[in-house]
Amino acid sequence: MTNSLLKINNLNTKIFHKDRIVNAANDIDLELNEKEILCIIGESGCGKTISMLSLANLLPDNAKVIQGRIEFEGNIIDIHNETTLENIRGSKISYVFQDATSYLNPIFTIGEQIEEVLIFHNKLTKQKAKDKTLSTLELVNLKPALHYFNYYPHQLSGGMNQRAMIAMSIASNPKLLIADEPTSSLDRITEIKILNLLKDLRDTLNLSIILITHNISVVESFADKVAIMYAGRIVEVGRSQEVLNNPKHPYTIGLLECIPKQDTKEKFLKTIKGSVPDLANLPEGCKFNPRCPFVMDICKKKEPNFRKVSNNQSAKCYLL
Amino acid sequence: MLLTLKNISKQYFVQKSVLSNNVSIIDALCNINFSLKESSVLGVLGETGSGKTTLGKLIVGLIKPSNGNIIYGFPSMRKNVQIIFQNPFSSLNPRMKVGNILREPLFIHKLADKNNINHKLDSLLRKTQLDNDCLNRYPGEFSGGQRQRIAIARAISIEPKILICDEPTASLDLSVQAQILNLFIQLKEEFKLSYVFISHNIEVISFIADEVLVLYEGAAVERGLKSKIFTNPMHPYTKILLGKKDKIDKIENLKNIGCKFYNNCSKKSKTCKHINPIETEIEENHYVCCHNIK
Numbered sequence A: 001m002t003n004s005l006l007k008i009n010n011l012n013t014k015i016f017h018k019d020r021i022v023n024a025a026n027d028i029d030l031e032l033n034e035k036e037i038l039c040i041i042g043e044s045g046c047g048k049t050i051s052m053l054s055l056a057n058l059l060p061d062n063a064k065v066i067q068g069r070i071e072f073e074g075n076i077i078d079i080h081n082e083t084t085l086e087n088i089r090g091s092k093i094s095y096v097f098q099d100a101t102s103y104l105n106p107i108f109t110i111g112e113q114i115e116e117v118l119i120f121h122n123k124l125t126k127q128k129a130k131d132k133t134l135s136t137l138e139l140v141n142l143k144p145a146l147h148y149f150n151y152y153p154h155q156l157s158g159g160m161n162q163r164a165m166i167a168m169s170i171a172s173n174p175k176l177l178i179a180d181e182p183t184s185s186l187d188r189i190t191e192i193k194i195l196n197l198l199k200d201l202r203d204t205l206n207l208s209i210i211l212i213t214h215n216i217s218v219v220e221s222f223a224d225k226v227a228i229m230y231a232g233r234i235v236e237v238g239r240s241q242e243v244l245n246n247p248k249h250p251y252t253i254g255l256l257e258c259i260p261k262q263d264t265k266e267k268f269l270k271t272i273k274g275s276v277p278d279l280a281n282l283p284e285g286c287k288f289n290p291r292c293p294f295v296m297d298i299c300k301k302k303e304p305n306f307r308k309v310s311n312n313q314s315a316k317c318y319l320l
Numbered sequence B: 001m002l003l004t005l006k007n008i009s010k011q012y013f014v015q016k017s018v019l020s021n022n023v024s025i026i027d028a029l030c031n032i033n034f035s036l037k038e039s040s041v042l043g044v045l046g047e048t049g050s051g052k053t054t055l056g057k058l059i060v061g062l063i064k065p066s067n068g069n070i071i072y073g074f075p076s077m078r079k080n081v082q083i084i085f086q087n088p089f090s091s092l093n094p095r096m097k098v099g100n101i102l103r104e105p106l107f108i109h110k111l112a113d114k115n116n117i118n119h120k121l122d123s124l125l126r127k128t129q130l131d132n133d134c135l136n137r138y139p140g141e142f143s144g145g146q147r148q149r150i151a152i153a154r155a156i157s158i159e160p161k162i163l164i165c166d167e168p169t170a171s172l173d174l175s176v177q178a179q180i181l182n183l184f185i186q187l188k189e190e191f192k193l194s195y196v197f198i199s200h201n202i203e204v205i206s207f208i209a210d211e212v213l214v215l216y217e218g219a220a221v222e223r224g225l226k227s228k229i230f231t232n233p234m235h236p237y238t239k240i241l242l243g244k245k246d247k248i249d250k251i252e253n254l255k256n257i258g259c260k261f262y263n264n265c266s267k268k269s270k271t272c273k274h275i276n277p278i279e280t281e282i283e284e285n286h287y288v289c290c291h292n293i294k
Helices: A048-055 A082-088 A110-121 A126-139 A145-149 A158-170 A188-205 A216-222 A240-245 A250-258 B052-060 B098-108 B117-127 B132-136 B144-156 B174-191 B202-208 B226-231 B236-242 B245-250 B270-274
Strands: A004-016 A021-033 A037-041 A063-072 A075-077 A093-096 A176-180 A208-213 A225-230 A233-239 A307-310 A313-315 B003-015 B023-036 B041-045 B067-072 B081-084 B162-166 B194-199 B211-216 B219-225 B280-283 B286-288
Touching: A004 A048, A021 A048, A021 A208, A021 A233, A037 A048, A037 A188, A037 A216, A048 A063, A048 A176, A048 A208, A075 A082, A093 A158, A110 A126, A110 A145, A110 A158, A126 A145, A126 A158, A158 A176, A158 A188, A176 A188, A188 A208, A188 A216, A188 B236, A208 A216, A216 A240, A225 A240, A225 A250, A233 A240, A233 A250, A250 B174, B003 B052, B023 B052, B023 B211, B023 B219, B041 B052, B041 B202, B052 B081, B052 B162, B052 B194, B081 B144, B098 B117, B098 B132, B098 B144, B117 B132, B117 B144, B117 B174, B144 B174, B174 B194, B174 B202, B194 B202, B202 B226, B211 B226, B211 B236, B219 B226, B219 B236, B226 B236
Parallel strands: A037 A208, A037 A225, A093 A176, A176 A208, B041 B194, B041 B211, B081 B162, B162 B194
Antiparallel strands: A004 A021, A004 A063, A063 A075, A225 A233, A233 A313, A307 A313, B003 B023, B003 B067, B211 B219, B219 B286, B280 B286
8 A cells, every 4th residue: 555645734825915915825735645746737826836835834935834734754744843844854855946057056066066965964974975976866867977976057958957956856865856847948858858767766766756837748648646726726636647538627628628739620729718817816706717618606606615526536616 | 932941051160268269160050951831830840959949040030051042032031031039038128118119110111100000009919919008018017928929919010921930839838828829820821921930849830830840950850741740750850759758768969970860869870870861852742861761
């Protein structure tokens, strides 16, 4: 049996601006087992990044987790306690960010930056840290490792920088890797290479991965589970094959129809009309109702709860 | 023919350090041939560094080719070829109001005067599905999709014949990408536009293009009608690009004097290492650049 690694219940995060309050994450419920890959999809401004940053409280200064219960490896994480967080952040839960080239420090070599993680989190000596760094670089296919150890970020291409960053985040043997659009600035072939690398690492290191993306074709080949976010909420969640083959929420259906298909006879693509609502000024009831083609009266009054489609799939919609 | 490229090559010279005279040569493009018909779409497919953007810049005349000829089927290139850049966040001047951004090309090409400019702008905004009140706002106030619409409006304002689209949807969300692609198709019919559509997104190219050109390291490895390339890819690289995703592990970028794809190719032979293959027509409207396909 697979064990549950991460459980998020009722997570709410708000961002406080001078004149308005943005509900970036609302009632997020997620569950992740060991060695599982979860993809979170949604358009930009749907709160994907903020809800994942909430897990290790890496939020910007004006954002705050209002409520929520996060259970990691059976223990409840107190997000407001910096000392307990320090033991988890970086060593148990680690992040890979979108733009590796700007995330890496340009005045240190790749090797020095990975060593630093090991010395800080795993309390290794300098020599042991270097050995471990070299073996990690090999693991992400930056070979010969000794050669890349002394490279500065600007000497490497985007894909190699992304590999270096993945090396940095897996160096301390985390349990959970959260990758925030790790491939969106890379081209197709590099993207597939990076995703294959992540998949290999899942098997060799027993990692669980949460992948944030807005590219649905990634999900098909990569994810076990998928969660679709809209306006700070999860609107549909389930096994990736089931959700992609049999989407239930109108937003998921719309997103899948937006992908250009090769053998289509139709001249125009189907689109979702309108645009993502302002998170500070959301509509009443179901947040998707102004754009939904199947809108009913009840959708405008009351927000739906999750309804089960099957054992592994549920969606927030009155149509079910 | 609206546009014909004959044996186009472009080399960049890079000085190795400030003090030395050592110069290394980068072949951004070598021996590219293609022609573009009226109201058709050429999709240019390739990964980063394959010379896609260089090709776009050459056609607009932003850079000059080192070798070869570009032949336009109309007298004024400046007016008839326009470009839309990848990133709408950096291609619009942040200190100009949208109205001025759209007026500028019309005045430069003397296509409007003070009396009819407002009427022209109105119809332009309607065609690109923008609101009327956006004329007095700055680009910073718009979302990515809307900015790309503004860039499109600017490009089509002088009614060009060819539009170069350099990854116009790469920075956009899926639903917005679909809206913009639909807009491209609408405009194509309305203005009888032709596009050179540069992208690394295979789904987008398969949807919008009539003909496809596949670039690898600056060489055109395969070109032809979309239907032929997508149903029957011949070159090993195109096969990898269009094929199953998990087969791509082995691609490495090593330079080679012969065929550029030599190091990654499954069908390589001795000839491939030393001699660069030339383009051959294997069936009607389908050209491949490979020694092993006859």
